[in-house]
Amino acid sequence: MKTFKLQTALAALSIVLLLPGLALAATPDAGLSTVDPCLVTCPAGDTDFLVVVRDAGGAVIAGSVVEVDFCNCAGPQLCSPGGSGSCPDGTQDIAILATNSAGEALFHLAEGGDGNGALVDIRADGVLLAQRTIKPMDTNGDFVADTSDFSYSNLSNDYNCDGAVNFSDFAIFGNHGSFSHSCTGPVDTAPRTWGSVKALW
Numbered sequence: 001m002k003t004f005k006l007q008t009a010l011a012a013l014s015i016v017l018l019l020p021g022l023a024l025a026a027t028p029d030a031g032l033s034t035v036d037p038c039l040v041t042c043p044a045g046d047t048d049f050l051v052v053v054r055d056a057g058g059a060v061i062a063g064s065v066v067e068v069d070f071c072n073c074a075g076p077q078l079c080s081p082g083g084s085g086s087c088p089d090g091t092q093d094i095a096i097l098a099t100n101s102a103g104e105a106l107f108h109l110a111e112g113g114d115g116n117g118a119l120v121d122i123r124a125d126g127v128l129l130a131q132r133t134i135k136p137m138d139t140n141g142d143f144v145a146d147t148s149d150f151s152y153s154n155l156s157n158d159y160n161c162d163g164a165v166n167f168s169d170f171a172i173f174g175n176h177g178s179f180s181h182s183c184t185g186p187v188d189t190a191p192r193t194w195g196s197v198k199a200l201w
């Protein structure tokens with residue numbers, strides 16, 4: 001009898017443990033998920049781009065695989081050796097990160113160039129959440145942000161995405177371009193396996 005009770009208890013416990021798994025299988029909802037309105041990048045990878053993934057009920061999804069996909073942009077965009085995913089042209093220009101328990105994926109995208117205005121796709125578990133154009137500190141694509149990259153006539157320098165380039169944008173740019181920020185390391189934003197960490201050494 002005791003064995004039966006133990007088995008019953010273990011079965012009930014298994015069901016409880018499986019419930020969070022059911023939540024992980026929820027489908028991301030583009031309308032209720034949140035994607036930062038501005039995709040601001042710097043080769044040094046010291047800007048933030050936040051994605052919060054929610055399902056159709058508005059609940060956050062933990063463990064959702066979020067992709068920031070630069071494949072529509074011609075040529076390499078992410079600092080060498082690139083992101084976690086490959087594009088059809090062979091570049092490693094897809095950054096991948098899983099959401100935490102709050103449904104958040106916070107990217108620090110080490111990137112150069114404005115992608116010629118091409119749209120960057122942001123997906124979660126394969127669902128397209130939004131598209132953004134790049135607002136890069138390095139507008140001329142030499143993977144260095146310096147004073148040659150800012151112009152009041154270039155909308156790529158609109159770092160607060162208000163539709164105009166003015167001193168507010170220059171103030172943001174100054175924290176990067178004034179210091180000649182360049183690529184400082186791998187851009188890979190996905191959690192590394194021990195094997196890939198060892199491969200770096």
Ligand SMILES: [Ca+2]
Pocket residue numbers: 137138139140141142143144145146148149
């Ligand atoms: Ca540059």
Ligand SMILES: [Ca+2]
Pocket residue numbers: 157158159160161162163164165166168169
């Ligand atoms: Ca602006």
